[in-house]
Amino acid sequence: MAKKVAVVTGANKGIGLAIVQGLCKAGYAGDIILTARNEKLGQETLQKLKSEGFNNVLFHRFDICDQTSAEELRKFLEKNYGGLDVLINNAGIAFKVDATEPFGEQAEVTMRTNFWGTLWASKALLPLLRPNARVVNISSFVSKRALDKCSPELQAKFRSADISEEELCGLMGEFVVAAQNGNHEAKGWPNTAYGATKVTPNTAYGITKVGVTVLSRIQARVLAQTRAADGILLNACCPGWVRTDMAGPKAPKSPEEGAETPVYLAMLPPGATAPHGQLVWDKTVQEW
Numbered sequence: 001m002a003k004k005v006a007v008v009t010g011a012n013k014g015i016g017l018a019i020v021q022g023l024c025k026a027g028y029a030g031d032i033i034l035t036a037r038n039e040k041l042g043q044e045t046l047q048k049l050k051s052e053g054f055n056n057v058l059f060h061r062f063d064i065c066d067q068t069s070a071e072e073l074r075k076f077l078e079k080n081y082g083g084l085d086v087l088i089n090n091a092g093i094a095f096k097v098d099a100t101e102p103f104g105e106q107a108e109v110t111m112r113t114n115f116w117g118t119l120w121a122s123k124a125l126l127p128l129l130r131p132n133a134r135v136v137n138i139s140s141f142v143s144k145r146a147l148d149k150c151s152p153e154l155q156a157k158f159r160s161a162d163i164s165e166e167e168l169c170g171l172m173g174e175f176v177v178a179a180q181n182g183n184h185e186a187k188g189w190p191n192t193a194y195g196a197t198k199v200t201p202n203t204a205y206g207i208t209k210v211g212v213t214v215l216s217r218i219q220a221r222v223l224a225q226t227r228a229a230d231g232i233l234l235n236a237c238c239p240g241w242v243r244t245d246m247a248g249p250k251a252p253k254s255p256e257e258g259a260e261t262p263v264y265l266a267m268l269p270p271g272a273t274a275p276h277g278q279l280v281w282d283k284t285v286q287e288w
């Protein structure tokens with residue numbers, strides 16, 4: 001039988017690193033590929049893990065915004081494992097709250113990584129999924145808050161049970177263009193987040209994560225239609241508010257605690273039928 005393999009993106013630090021450690025501690029029976037866009041940072045983290053006794057971890061470079069790098073990872077997995085059993089799309093970015101870049105630029109840059117990068121990683125790697133594979137897309141509770149602030153028309157589109165990937169990509173593009181033109185609010189997109197009184201980076205971040213949550217719903221639906229007998233489960237999740245370089249030191253959860261829900265979803269046992277296509281937070285399915 002082929003050796004099992006799990007891939008975690010953006011795993012040189014923060015929640016991604018804690019997910020790698022969490023999978024090891026949960027007894028993941030296979031290799032865990034710690035990926036990072038920066039070779040040096042990835043290798044350093046790998047060496048630290050090895051010195052702590054995490055021996056079934058390997059490193060492979062992967063920049064989710066670089067389709068060549070996605071192709072290289074796909075070939076590596078195909079050659080060495082013949083498939084993929086767990087994919088955790090964790091890599092993501094957020095501008096700091098006091099960022100001075102224009103809002104349109106924040107929207108475009110954040111969208112490129114969080115939505116398009118996750119989509120490209122999925123397009124390269126989902127075809128490798130073996131029966132009983134688990135996919136976890138790290139979204140955020142901020143996606144739900146951003147959704148609730150969209151116009152009723154946009155909310156209906158994002159909640160639609162049959163929205164296509166093409167429509168979703170179109171909507172993400174429309175948001176970026178509207179943010180660049182400064183008319184996003186008039187077009188039904190939120191202008192504020194977290195009760196802020198002016199536009200902040202969280203506004204753009206929230207919409208990119210709407211994209212990740214809705215993409216997960218679409219991917220799960222397609223898997224259910226095309227690979228119904230294979231028992232694959234794919235979900236979006238929120239790790240909670242976690243102390244990392246992204247969220248800062250005031251967040252209540254440790255990275256280890258933030259990794260709990262992603263690891264739980266990745267380790268759902270063979271034969272489990274749910275959750276699938278959900279947004280999960282604290283191991284609990286959330287209403288979208």
Ligand code: NDP
Nearest residue numbers: 010014015037063064090091092140241242244245246247
């Ligand atoms: P960190 O900033 O600590 O880590 C983000 C990781 O993503 C880093 O390893 C970073 O690499 C990597 N990354 C960024 N861009 C790319 C790319 N193009 N290709 C590959 N890797 C990339 O953030 P967190 O650990 O807090 O966040 C992890 C995930 O959790 C993100 O998706 C985030 O949106 C989500 N999240 C976080 C919350 C929190 O409270 N912390 C709350 C809700 C969701 P590098 O070191 O090279 O920059």
